Amino acid sequence: MAVPRTYHVVTLGCPKNDVDSEHLERLLTGGELLPVLQPEGADAIIVNTCGFIEQSQEQSMEAVRELSRNKREGQTLIVAGCMTQLYGRQVKEENPAIDHVFGVGQWQDVARLLSVDVDAIHDIPESNVKVSGPSAYLKISDGCDAPCTFCVIPKIKGGLRSAPAGMLVKEAQRLAAAGAKELVLVGQDTTAWGEDLRMPVGSGLPGLLEMVSEAVPGAWLRLMYAYPSRVSPQLIETMARLANVIPYLDVPLQHGSEAVLRRMKRPSNLDNVLRSIEDLRSAMPEIVLRTSFIAGFPGETEAEFKELLDFARAIRFDHAGCFTYSRQQWTGAFEMDAQVPDEVKFERRDRFMRQQRKIAAKQARRFVGRELDFLVEGTGEDEDGAPVIAGRTYREAPEVDGLVIARGMATMGKRVRVRIDEAADYDLFATVVR
Ligand code: SF4
Known part of the structure; x- marks a missing residue:
């Protein structure tokens, strides 16, 4: 392979993947490779894939197929990320034009392959920090230790690994200096931050918020992906007190039936969830709440789905998404009996969205005039x-x-x-x- 001078990164999937791709780009630009806007013009094309659910795997596969078809002589095609962590061999077999396959978290190896002296890049110059638009993602951790039976993330990403606080403070300052007006804190479960650094359960994130808030007082801090049972009184008090932590919280609840939540191996005491929501709303009356649910988990009965609808109506989320359950190999739910037929899953998802549309509209009207x-x-x-x-x-x-x-x-x-x-x-x- 000739030493590449230009690269193009294609990113699929969630904001956490965007952050990984930015990290890779910083390594590559730090190694003096130049980004190009179109894959045709690049010496090296790197695809950062998503393997979360069947639909995202198919999107990633389609992107890889297209790049393979259009690959020209002398180009290097590298495929990495969640999908290749799980199915690397099959992806390569199906697309022989791929030159190299990597799993997750191997960005330094990708950069080394492209002749970047990774060890020589000790610090990233500010000019290499990419902020497009007013917002930037700050990935505070990766991996997850939770046992959710529908989720393949722990298999793809491994256990929880929190980024050190000092590094995150520095990164937040760089992003703010590069023009970010909002930092969106992401991780598979942001509320678990610090548990692997031997901080007491639930106490890590409030401390991190204090540090980042003080380091970038002019930027909004927005919290995504909170785990329901970790929305602690300390977290609520910290969010309410720090002026630049905005009153917004994304808490994926996944279901509103305790029986289904138990089968999902998720926190299943809905009284506790309702109490946390009440506490959030009384500490921050302006708070905006987002969640996501799954319709059609194995064994979900019509009565259990109705519990989900009732629960969502009781809480009145400002924003709520509903996915249909996607059966994933290597998860606890894969072998469960009573898989729900697709047409039932889609009908339930649509019914949920019809209800949510009305709730969201009502919630939005409280902002008129403000x-x-x-x-x-x-x-x-x-x-x-x-x-x-x-x-x-x-x-x-x-x-x-x-x-x-x-x-x-x-x-x-x-x-x-x-x-x-x-x-x-x-x-x-x-x-x-x-
Ligand atoms: S907490 Fe989130 S990422 Fe972790 S296993 Fe559960 S659904 Fe997956």
């Missing part, structure tokens, strides 16, 4: 040629929660103030006030 800070993600014009901007308030997490469209002008990447005029089911409409 003035909020707004992060500008795009600028343009409406059909009459008047300027409009698109972006998000604290109410919307990037990529998952919809957008706010505001009349008026502002600069991309900046924070402005808007007044909310109107609420649609998922998006809000507003006017720039300053």
Whole structure:
């Protein structure tokens, strides 16, 4: 292989994969390779795949097939990440044009293969820190120790590994210096942060929030992927006290039936969940809550699914997603009896989304008339040629929660103030006030 001078990274899957790809890109640019926008122009193409559920594996496979088909003479095609961690051999057999296959967490090996002297890159220059738009992801941990029977992540990623606090503080400062107005804290379970560093259960994340908040007082800190039983009183008190930790929490609950939750090996005491939600709302009356559920887990009866609907109605989530259960090899639920037929799963998912649409619309209406800070993600014009901007308030997490469209002008990447005029089911409409 000739020494590559240019590269192109294709990232599939979740925000955690975006963070991994950024890490790889920093190694590559630190090694003086140049990024190019199109795969055709790159000496090396690296695909960071996703293997979470069947649908994401298929998307990753499709991307790999296309790149294999279009690969030109002299190009190096590398496939890495979650899907190849599980199915590396099959992926390579199906696509002989692939030159190298890696699993997860092997970014240094990928960089070394491309002739980067990884050991010489001790610190990443600020100019290499990539922030596109006003937000950036801060991945605080990887892997997971939880026993959820539907989830293949522990098999793909291994056990919990928390990034050291000092490194995260430095990374947060770099991202803020590069223009990030919002840092979105991600990990498979952010609330487990620190447990592998021998911190007492549930106490690690509040301490980390204190440190990061103090290091980047001007940036919003948004918490994703909290584990229900780890939303502790300390965490709630810390979130409420720190001004730049925004009142927003994503707590994937997965189901609303205790029997199903027990089969999922998830926290199954719903009274405790309801109490945590009440505590969050009384400490932060403005809090916005997101969750996700799974419809059609093995053995799910119509009565159990109705419990899910009742539970979601009782909590009134601002944002809620519902996935259909995807049967994964190497998980506890794979061999369970009574797999639910696809048409039943999809019908239940649709029924959930119809209910949630009404709840979300009602929840959104409480924002009408209020003035909020707004992060500008795009600028343009409406059909009459008047300027409009698109972006998000604290109410919307990037990529998952919809957008706010505001009349008026502002600069991309900046924070402005808007007044909310109107609420649609998922998006809000507003006017720039300053
Ligand atoms: S906590 Fe999340 S990542 Fe960990 S096993 Fe459960 S669903 Fe998977």
